[in-house]
Amino acid sequence: MYPKMKRIYTYILIPLLLVAGTVAANGQNPLSTSQMDSIVLGNQFGLSAGGNATLGSATFEKSPEVDIAKALYGQFSGLLVKQGSGRSEDNQSKLRLHGHSPLILVDGFPRELNDLTGLEIEEITVLKDAAAAALYGVKGANGVIMITTRRGEASPLKVTAKYQYGYAMAFRTPEFADAYTYAYYANQAAALDGIAPRFSDADLNGFYYKTDPYAYPDVDWWGQIFRNHGDNHRAQFTFTGGNRNFRYFAAVDYVKNNAMYVNPSSDNRYNAHTYDNRLGIRANVDVNITNSTAMKIGVMARLSEFNKPYYLRSNSIESLLYKIPAAAFPIKHEDGTYGGSTLYGGNNPVALFQESGQGQYSQPKVLADMSLRQDFSDLVPGLTADASVAFDYIGKMTEVSQKEFRYAELVGDNLVYYGTNSKTLDYSHWFSSLSMKFEIQGKVNYSRSFGDHKIDGHLAYRQRSWIEAERNESTKTQEYLATATYSWKNRLFVDAVLNYSGCAYLEPGKRFNLYPAISASYLFKTDPYYLKAFASFGLSGSDGDLEHELWRQAYGSSNGHSYNFGTTVTSFSGRAEGDMAALTLAPEQAATLNLGVETKLLSNRLGARLEGFYEDRTKILVEPSNVSEVIGIGMSDQSLGEYKYKGIDLGLTWDEKRGDFEYGVYANGSWLFTEVVDDGQAYQAYEYLYHKGNPVGQCYGLEVIGYFQDQTEINNSPKQTFGEVRPGDLKYRDQNNDGVIDNQDRVKMFGSSTPMFQYGFGLHAGWKNLQFYADFQGVTGVTVSLLDSPLYQPLTSNSTISKTFLEREIPWTPETAASATMPRLTTLEGDNNYRSNSLWYRDGSFLKLRNIGISYTIKRDVLKICDATVSLNGTNLFCLDGIEFADPEQLSVNYPSTRVIWAGVKFNF
């Protein structure tokens, strides 16, 4: 039952074979040198040597989704975009740069991707080299994604207006069993459990012939909650213009997303529709105050409103839909009371949707920043100074109207009632969270050329604070920075960075660490072809896992327990120490080496970029394993872990224009190899139990060698210690031959939950006014577990069973013993079977068509006042994978992932 690992490797070849092409949007060197009349918000330190990839604003036009990360699937080699889950309000994709969660800078300040809309973005750059990481010190080790917003240009007013409608459909939804099928299998499972059947023959007949909808209900709960689509509306406007001394860019973005749920309407006192409404306004202003003074201001304000039935505020309706059988109870009884039962309580999905009330969040968000530049060339030629300040505020208000409802269970011929219908709504509202960020930076720049030599130096001081409305959640960092760049004939570039970076999580006096880095590049040729090689090496840090109080001993009552002195019932409270301080506490430290070449060939049509990286990450916070409890209290995690990461990023592009026809293809691929050097694992009795040397995220489990066919086989096999074993249960291999199957028989199997290879490829083509594009993304060498899907633990804990499962698998019964693909069904916990083992792991590789679109532009000469573009887009329309019954990126219970068809029109005035 081991995987066919070779198959994974064959997938690696796919993108390579599909490659043919040149220059890319991401091929050019984005880091232009600073100009005296403008302040650079992105590459503020003018680093020249690194090889960094950049994409422009057009990228974000391709994906109209609220989550802008969905435009980035497969666009950068080395950057893995993991599809988010949930409804649009919290569906935020996760970015992984070489296995880490990168720092995201918007106009130079750390912000979140969901702070932005695609409309506002000018360009996005992925910084992978060591010098760039060192620039951000104790926040830089995970790599940096640098986003700059659009600025105004010296031109008359330009206005664009755009509207898009998206029709969202669920991608791969489960299909649950009807009442009879459920009852049939529940009885089969009970028989195999050796317990009494749950349903009598009369019950089965009732369900089969549907004799009485109240006594023998058969409810399609999924169909009661989900409609066949969701709606997205998006309207966007931009305004830009100005003159040499005053330029502005303004944007308005309105999004409304109606979830794929039905809209309950039983009570007019509240609104239980599930929607996500957002209105955002950005204004970016650039001013040249004097000939030597420039200023940039950026302000973004956004109000988001998330509405839903009260039940959904802190619960998942999907987890009920995966659990409640069709036969559980009717939606409503004959007398109109909602159905419920002692077993499932009042968890009637329809009732909870309609009768639980309303929950609403509103989230005001303001991001503001200002930068000033003063030119001191008159005092010292080449000297300028910058000052910048940023202030972000994100709050969240919750407002609920709650009510209870009455439900009933049919017992014999009588209804037994539970609960009451609230006469009045229970109304409350509160401030749920507050997050503020504040940053200042002062910087002195010096830039001079002497013949073929150019030097560029910066000294900077940076201070950031993160303020959260919870005790001990706020923190600060401070950085002293010095950078120097030397270039010769625009051919050789050398950057050096020194960052003395401090973090408030650490003990006073030990808060600062020095992060040095150096990078160099050499341009061999620019004509007739372009060839550049680059390399960087340096240190950077990450305090992402740290928190306050790790370095010192805490005292208090959290570990204290009461004790009962006296002959009567009297409790005396206790006080105790917290965990022992972590003396080794330090930020994670990455020592990174990057090497790469970049070339453009065949008249700049073919672009290629190849990078290799090696990272030794140390001081990872791990649970200390060699500490004995002779100490008497717990030990804080210690900064002693070490992981290694290495890999190759490859990017290829081909672009060509022939007359009215232009086209391009691109392909990115990235191999990531990880290794655990030390994750704090304690001594193990057997060599194979150690994680050391295995990939990060490696899967472990018991090796399944078959199903127990009868009790004799069970008696004659090693004792399995995970609860009762009956015929039809999984039989495991005794790896250490000790006659007992326990956790010491878990072995390394399958791959890692982190993909080993990820790739993206796509094409775009244009002919006259017609444009077309398609972007694919895929991963291979990733392992998922079917245990994440409740469909694969049918009937356990009183849950239902799905047709999806029954159509795909054959559970073991004495009759199907020869052809079974799954262990016997059980109505109990099934602890022997439902644990990590080789039956459940699957190859999680997939290839998805992420974004595809076609558009047609009607030129201004036709419409006179503007040009207009009509477009049709699709997201996630196609998926190739081995999971088939569910989204390979989302096996667990959640709001289904969506595929969306978008239609839009855009006017450029």
Place this chain on the structure above:
Amino acid sequence: MKKIYAILTAALLGAGALVSCESLKLGDAGLSEAPETSGATLDTLFASLKDADKVLTSAYYYLPYGLISDFDSKMGKDILESITDHFVSNKHTEGDGPNDLYYTGALGANISGDAAGGEAYRFGSEKDYTAIRYGWFFLENADNIPDADPVQLARKKGEAKVCIAIAYAHMFRYVGGVPLIDHSISTDEKMEFPRNTFAETAEFIIRLCDEAAEVLPWTVSAVEDGRMTKASALGLKLRILCFIASPTFNSDTPWHPAAADWDKMGKYVRYADHYDASLWQRAMEAADEFMTANAGGGYALVQATPTGIDPADPSTPVMTPHDYRIAYRDAYNKRGTSESVISIRKSNSTSYHNKNMDLQDDFGCGGSLNWVNKFSYADGTPFPEDFDWSNPSAGGAIREPFFRADPNGMHKIDNATFTETRDPRLYENLCVPGDLWKNGVVGATYQNAKGPNFQDGNTGFLQMKFIMQTEQDRNVPPHWCMMRYAEVLLNAAEAHNEALGGPDDKAYAWANAVRARVGLPGLAEGMSKEEFRKALILERELEFGFEEVRWFDMVRWGLKDAFTTKLKRLYVIGNKTKNATSFKYEVMDVTMPPRVWWNNEFDTKWYLAPIPAVEINKGYGMTQNPGW
């Protein structure tokens, strides 16, 4: 002019930056003070004696506990008695210690996963060192308490020392010598804690007891009940001295071949490399010390109150078997009695114990017939080994195995006519056929009383102690009476017998007091040292079932027979499936679960627990025990 303009702008810029940030401090100051801790500081912890007492409470909280509870997973939520010859566990729950580790012999140094924690003692994973830490933590900081009443302070320090001593004694009896931590370890300390020898560990415990005894009161008030006393300290000292003086650990020959190398292993698991007679002498002195201190009163056995009516003289109540049962029950179950020398409390909630202890019922766990047969008749006549179970009434009414027949000829408990025929302690330790059990119904001791969780391994006897007949019986604030005065008496008798080469009057008096409490006659006079020793070991079996005494007696006296004797059970058929009133019996062997000790040549390695390899490999200085 331009220059001036530029300088002005620069000044403005700088001022702007300063104003925009309220505190533009550099270095650590800029990162601001570390935020306050989420609770108290060391100073507030010891701000007053009352506050400091809460730290001491933490030491108490982590003391060992004998009942099945959520507090620990000792034996995988099973009882220590399950690995003695008294009891058979059929629990087979996940991680159940007796079945997974002891009966099968699978116990070893490499247990991990679910089975880890199923051991009787898992060095490195128990809470003893936590109790020890809080004890030292209190002692180290106690002198900083402002304005503490010196007498009270000294007393609290004494309590802390007894807590430390109890935690060490608990470890010591399972694993021998251990690393002696004599302070609260700080973070920057080197993680080297070499194992101390058996003798060092014992003397350390004894010294703590002696120091504590100097400052502690002999008894405490009802409000303070449960706090450690001078009696706790002296009682513990006597228990430890008897333990180390016993032949397993005090002998010319090592108890296990692997312990022969004194330096490598012997010193960690034996008191000396030769027999040391002075240990019994010291035990006797400790016994006398306790008894002298108690001369003024304070500790006494809980005595029965007569409630029976003698037809000949109705005005004077007489003792009934039930009266003795109640006295014995109160002795182990009730807080604040004169018999409670060391009492541990984890919870006030009776349900806390009920839900865990009651599980003993659900899996066909039960007492062995071997043990039951050791309980004499109520008049002290030994129960015949060749008792004819096929004709249980042949010997007449008072020679019935459990109950006399009631007027209807039924052999079951009848509290109105007091029908028990055996040593009253039998009925309080085990539920015998015909007796009421929890919730006041006839215990399902018989095979045809198949409940939902019935198992074929039913031995005919269910655990009664700590479970008891009715909810009402249990409805008292629970505690684990770690040491009863009855044990002090029997320990003292033992010390005198061993030190003096035979029982003196005192030894007889102490042992007979324990028997007299349940209406049994005194021991036969004129016994030799060996005979008296045997009688005491038997008396302890009858008196301390389920109180974690038998296991250590088997270990310290090296009772190989107790390990290797195959156990018997009583196959019982009731006249009804529910509330049976008469029974048929047949003696059978306990076959499931079999014990590895019965089949193979017995290995004395079982006397001490294996040290987990995980713990040894941490390299701070712990070493393995013999045979593992």
